[in-house]
Amino acid sequence: xxxxxxxxxxxxxxxxxxxxxxxxxxxxxxxxxxxxxxxxxxxxxxxxxxxxxxxxxxxxxxxxxxxxxxxxxxxxxxxxxxxxxxxxxxxxxxxxxxxxxxxxxxxxxxxxxxxxxxxxxxxxxxxxxxxxxxxxxxxxxxxxxxxxxxxxxxxxxxxxxxxxxxxxxxxxxxxxxxxxxxxxxxxxxxxxxxxxxxxxxxxxxxxxxxxxxxxxxxxxxxxxxxxxxxxxxxxxxxxxxxxxxxxxxxxxxxxxxxxxxxxxxxxxxxxxxxxxxxxxxxxxxxxxxxxxxxxxxxxxxxxxxxxxxxxxxxxxxxxxxxxxxxxxxxxxxxxxxxxxx
Amino acid sequence: xxxxxxxxxxxxxxxxxxxxxxxxxxxxxxxxxxxxxxxxxxxxxxxxxxxxxxxxxxxxxxxxxxxxxxxxxxxxxxxxxxxxxxxxxxxxxxxxxxxxxxxxxxxxxxxxxxxxxxxxxxxxxxxxxxxxxxxxxxxxxxxxxxxxxxxxxxxxxxxxxxxxxxxxxxxxxxxxxxxxxxxxxxxxxxxxxxxxxxxxxxxxxxxxxxxxxxxxxxxxxxxxxxxxxxxxxxxxxxxxxxxxxxxxxxxxxxxxxxxxxxxxxxxxxxxxxxxxxxxxxxxxxxxxxxxxxxxxxxxxxxxxxxxxxxxxxxxxxxxxxxxxxxxxxxxxxxxxxxxxxxxxxxxx
Numbered sequence: 001x002x003x004x005x006x007x008x009x010x011x012x013x014x015x016x017x018x019x020x021x022x023x024x025x026x027x028x029x030x031x032x033x034x035x036x037x038x039x040x041x042x043x044x045x046x047x048x049x050x051x052x053x054x055x056x057x058x059x060x061x062x063x064x065x066x067x068x069x070x071x072x073x074x075x076x077x078x079x080x081x082x083x084x085x086x087x088x089x090x091x092x093x094x095x096x097x098x099x100x101x102x103x104x105x106x107x108x109x110x111x112x113x114x115x116x117x118x119x120x121x122x123x124x125x126x127x128x129x130x131x132x133x134x135x136x137x138x139x140x141x142x143x144x145x146x147x148x149x150x151x152x153x154x155x156x157x158x159x160x161x162x163x164x165x166x167x168x169x170x171x172x173x174x175x176x177x178x179x180x181x182x183x184x185x186x187x188x189x190x191x192x193x194x195x196x197x198x199x200x201x202x203x204x205x206x207x208x209x210x211x212x213x214x215x216x217x218x219x220x221x222x223x224x225x226x227x228x229x230x231x232x233x234x235x236x237x238x239x240x241x242x243x244x245x246x247x248x249x250x251x252x253x254x255x256x257x258x259x260x261x262x263x264x265x266x267x268x269x270x271x272x273x274x275x276x277x278x279x280x281x282x283x284x285x286x287x288x289x290x291x292x293x294x295x296x297x298x299x300x301x302x303x304x305x306x307x308x309x310x311x312x313x314x315x316x317x318x319x320x321x322x323x324x325x326x327x328x329x330x331x332x333x334x335x336x337x338x339x340x341x
Numbered sequence: 342x343x344x345x346x347x348x349x350x351x352x353x354x355x356x357x358x359x360x361x362x363x364x365x366x367x368x369x370x371x372x373x374x375x376x377x378x379x380x381x382x383x384x385x386x387x388x389x390x391x392x393x394x395x396x397x398x399x400x401x402x403x404x405x406x407x408x409x410x411x412x413x414x415x416x417x418x419x420x421x422x423x424x425x426x427x428x429x430x431x432x433x434x435x436x437x438x439x440x441x442x443x444x445x446x447x448x449x450x451x452x453x454x455x456x457x458x459x460x461x462x463x464x465x466x467x468x469x470x471x472x473x474x475x476x477x478x479x480x481x482x483x484x485x486x487x488x489x490x491x492x493x494x495x496x497x498x499x500x501x502x503x504x505x506x507x508x509x510x511x512x513x514x515x516x517x518x519x520x521x522x523x524x525x526x527x528x529x530x531x532x533x534x535x536x537x538x539x540x541x542x543x544x545x546x547x548x549x550x551x552x553x554x555x556x557x558x559x560x561x562x563x564x565x566x567x568x569x570x571x572x573x574x575x576x577x578x579x580x581x582x583x584x585x586x587x588x589x590x591x592x593x594x595x596x597x598x599x600x601x602x603x604x605x606x607x608x609x610x611x612x613x614x615x616x617x618x619x620x621x622x623x624x625x626x627x628x629x630x631x632x633x634x635x636x637x638x639x640x641x642x643x644x645x646x647x648x649x650x651x652x653x654x655x656x657x658x659x660x661x662x663x664x665x666x667x668x669x670x671x672x673x674x675x676x677x678x679x680x681x682x683x684x685x686x687x688x689x
Contacts, residue, residue, distance in 0.1 A: 094506060155447060159676065163677055166618075166619075166669040166673060170614065170667075173538075177663065180529070181528075183535065187520070318517070321517070330514075334496060
């Protein structure tokens with residue numbers, strides 16, 4: 001462990017600077033999210049509205065319209081970034097996204113049921129359905145993936161996740177194919193968007209995201225040992241089953257809460273860890289916080305871009321992430337030699 | 342390898358003078374059993390429907406007999422549908438086996454080559470804009486996006502890892518375009534598009550079967566040929582190069598064959614979910630070995646799709662479901678059972 005210690009010490013200074021820069025970037029993204037939209041506000045006006053709220057239009061826009069989605073963007077960005085880093089760390093698979101453990105598919109099925117059976121028609125009404133669906137699905141995935149002789153290995157977890165996700169997706173489709181009314185509502189949830197959410201949604205998911213981030217922070221150091229292979233990790237004193245269970249708990253809390261709040265935006269959790277890994281290398285003690293902060297910037301900037309591109313209408317956050325995030329990711333993969341898992 | 346006592350576990354070694362070959366007995370047995378099951382499912386499938394036809398009559402019609410109405414129903418309505426499923430299932434499964442071995446990733450499917458996402462953009466655009474010609478639009482979308490991904494991943498050669506990541510990004514972009522098209526379409530078009538997106542064999546006729554059959558006749562032998570290179574490629578790019586493989590040529594061949602197989606299947610039958618991903622994994626666990634077997638995957642893929650299409654016509658009769666919904670419902674429990682029964686670590 002001496003070699004690892006030395007390596008970390010030499011890199012610590014520059015990594016702290018990097019963390020500071022990412023914090024700054026996230027703060028700028030928050031300001032942009034509060035200031036930009038159909039009506040652009042000067043940063044001074046934003047500050048005024050935050051610190052000394054008055055009855056002006058600016059105060060109403062900042063606090064009532066852009067406030068909730070900004071808070072949600074911060075929470076969801078943190079959650080998806082951290083969950084993505086953990087997911088790829090545990091599976092050691094670069095194409096694993098945080099929705100893989102059944103979270104996205106389970107939440108989608110639950111929301112479809114909420115629309116078609118309970119006739120629920122507003123985004124806040126979906127939160128608990130989506131969260132429950134995500135939890136049930138991922139508990140199923142984990143119990144099946146862990147039930148084999150080898151315990152919860154990354155490959156069995158990932159395969160069980162893919163398989164059950166496809167199963168849930170086919171139930172979802174079979175409902176939607178015979179129910180166009182539900183489909184016409186559901187298609188706006190399933191792209192993922194921060195628009196039209198209120199503070200109540202943010203408060204509902206806040207405890208789960210905070211708990212998830214704490215578990216993620218506890219779990220991150222273990223991933224460095226697990227990355228050497230399970231046998232080496234065991235020899236280094238890691239309890240593999242505990243580490244895997246903590247990791248899955250964190251991923252499910254974070255990705256489940258994020259999906260419940262804004263719909264499936266798992267793509268953010270897929271690309272952010274790759275970008276963060278370029279900055280930090282494979283050390284998960286740094287990778288997880290870097291990915292979380294980058295997630296905030298990415299989600300907020302995508303949301304702001306969606307407001308500006310189609311102004312005065314809006315383009316959904318998930319669509320912007322695909323249209324802007326994907327080309328950026330491709331550019332990045334071409335430019336920089338990606339750090340392998 | 343000159344030892345006369347060479348024993349390969351699970352294989353019979355055949356010798357004829359200086360030539361010898363190892364026959365993987367288990368793979369052969371699985372393949373033959375699956376073939377028998379596929380033929381049986383096919384015969385039942387062409388016989389089943391509002392106008393039931395017995396297996397003997399099916400045989401008479403195929404050999405040139407039968408009444409006019411039997412010939413019409415069998416040859417013009419049911420046989421094309423079953424053949425389309427059979428060929429599409431085989432093509433998707435082989436494409437999946439090639440991609441998973443090439444990417445050394447059990448989660449990979451032709452999706453990472455952009456084929457399904459590109460085909461979906463083409464087909465949904467054709468439906469939403471009212472152009473028609475859905476198979477051609479899907480084929481064009483699939484091939485264009487696969488080519489674009491390959492070119493984008495090219496940087497003094499192709500690196501498998503980079504190709505997978507770029508395919509992932511491009512797939513998300515294409516999926517975003519599909520969602521964007523669906524958000525703007527009217528509900529009737531969205532319903533039609535979602536049936537196509539599930540993968541359906543309803544209303545398939547000889548015009549769908551013929552191009553697919555031609556594609557398979559060319560591409561299946563090609564797949565077996567490129568899989569010889571894959572045997573070396575699975576050790577990693579550097580080792581493969583060290584063992585004398587022309588890496589770029591081999592990778593290009595694998596990607597072209599896999600993408601073309603998947604594109605032909607998706608153009609004819611839509612992106613039948615799960616076949617390309619699950620069948621190679623099932624075949625691998627049934628046959629053993631270090632990578633998904635190609636021929637066994639092809640036969641199992643054909644069986645899964647034909648069997649599921651038969652089920653899709655039975656469970657909600659007289660209505661029917663898109664076959665793609667059933668492949669996941671049937672394939673998942675089976676894959677999970679295999680995972681649980683023998684949890685061997687297979688890193689793809």
